[in-house]
Amino acid sequence: MPELPEVETVRRGLAPFLEGARIENVTLYRPDLRFPFPEGFADALIGRTVVTVGRRAKYLLFGLSDGALWLAHLGMTGAFWVDDTALDEPSRLFKNEAGVKHVHFAARLAHPERGTITLYYGDPRRFGFMAHFGPDAPNPYLDILGPEPLGNTLNADFLGQAFMGRKSPVKSVLLDQRVIAGLGNIYVCEALHVAGIAPARIARTLATKTGRPRPALLALPGAIRMVLDSAIAAGGSTLRDFRNADGQPGYFQHSFLVYDREGQTCLKPACGGAISRIVQSGRSSFFCPVCQR
DNA sequence: CCTATAGCCTGGACGC
DNA sequence: TGCGTCCAGGCTATAG
Numbered sequence: 001m002p003e004l005p006e007v008e009t010v011r012r013g014l015a016p017f018l019e020g021a022r023i024e025n026v027t028l029y030r031p032d033l034r035f036p037f038p039e040g041f042a043d044a045l046i047g048r049t050v051v052t053v054g055r056r057a058k059y060l061l062f063g064l065s066d067g068a069l070w071l072a073h074l075g076m077t078g079a080f081w082v083d084d085t086a087l088d089e090p091s092r093l094f095k096n097e098a099g100v101k102h103v104h105f106a107a108r109l110a111h112p113e114r115g116t117i118t119l120y121y122g123d124p125r126r127f128g129f130m131a132h133f134g135p136d137a138p139n140p141y142l143d144i145l146g147p148e149p150l151g152n153t154l155n156a157d158f159l160g161q162a163f164m165g166r167k168s169p170v171k172s173v174l175l176d177q178r179v180i181a182g183l184g185n186i187y188v189c190e191a192l193h194v195a196g197i198a199p200a201r202i203a204r205t206l207a208t209k210t211g212r213p214r215p216a217l218l219a220l221p222g223a224i225r226m227v228l229d230s231a232i233a234a235g236g237s238t239l240r241d242f243r244n245a246d247g248q249p250g251y252f253q254h255s256f257l258v259y260d261r262e263g264q265t266c267l268k269p270a271c272g273g274a275i276s277r278i279v280q281s282g283r284s285s286f287f288c289p290v291c292q293r
Numbered sequence: 294c295c296t297a298t299a300g301c302c303t304g305g306a307c308g309c
Numbered sequence: 310t311g312c313g314t315c316c317a318g319g320c321t322a323t324a325g
Contacts, residue, residue, distance in 0.1 A: 058319075058320095073319080074318090075318090076320095077302090102303085124303050125303050127301070127303095128319090167295085168297090239317080282298070
């Protein structure tokens with residue numbers, strides 16, 4: 001489900017409820033998500049206060065008062081939400097007639113101004129996971145990540161270096177979290193369209209042999225930034241089940257220029273092309289063959 | 294080193 | 310209505 005804009009939307013929704021709140025109780029409704037919950041996970045959270053709610057790429061990072069880091073990844077269908085009203089109502093999301101089938105985690109917290117709140121995690125496909133790291137512990141998830149696409153590192157020179165010698169399609173390289181961290185299938189499709197680059201184009205053809213950006217590459221950094229900024233401003237995209245911390249959907253899906261628009265007319269002014277869909281490494285790519293080269 | 298593929302899991306959409 | 314098939318926002322392990 002969630003790419004960088006959706007995770008950032010969740011982070012912004014959770015922060016005012018969690019920052020400063022003390023974790024009073026943790027309930028795990030099953031032993032694992034994609035991976036097992038860490039040994040002693042609940043005990044490592046209980047009694048600590050959430051100091052910061054941060055994000056790195058698609059990871060949510062809860063900084064705890066003992067210096068430890070609680071990490072969560074939403075996978076494809078994971079969602080966090082808070083409830084400060086109906087404390088005994090487990091969920092209004094992912095609830096079926098059986099009750100709480102896809103709610104896997106709940107935490108009761110005490111916030112100095114808001115009182116008692118409950119944080120839930122639900123995830124029908126269970127591709128998400130949580131982890132816990134002590135202070136200064138190496139973090140195998142974060143340590144391998146490339147730079148944030150919204151930070152200062154992303155520019156044409158950086159992409160030129162990253163694409164140098166790569167004979168994979170540019171789409172695949174942009175999805176590699178070790179190159180740039182936080183992009184997923186939707187926003188790569190959108191950014192490549194804005195930049196006028198075909199997803200199947202071989203990455204190294206956008207750079208010289210020494211890693212200098214070629215002219216066709218120059219628009220890509222700004223396109224990535226613009227697409228992500230717009231999506232965050234719209235509260236992310238909701239295709240099936242994405243919801244923010246208040247249970248509200250995002251709206252950026254109404255602004256897609258190519259994603260899931262196979263056969264429809266390209267929305268770039270005066271282009272007139274028809275959007276195509278191809279499959280690259282098992283993932284759908286949507287693009288306009290007329291204005292993306 | 295790099296690249297490509299299968300697999301994890303459930304639910305919704307679609308065709309018959 | 311029911312059943313089978315395909316597809317889905319991410320990431321990892323493994324093979325080549």
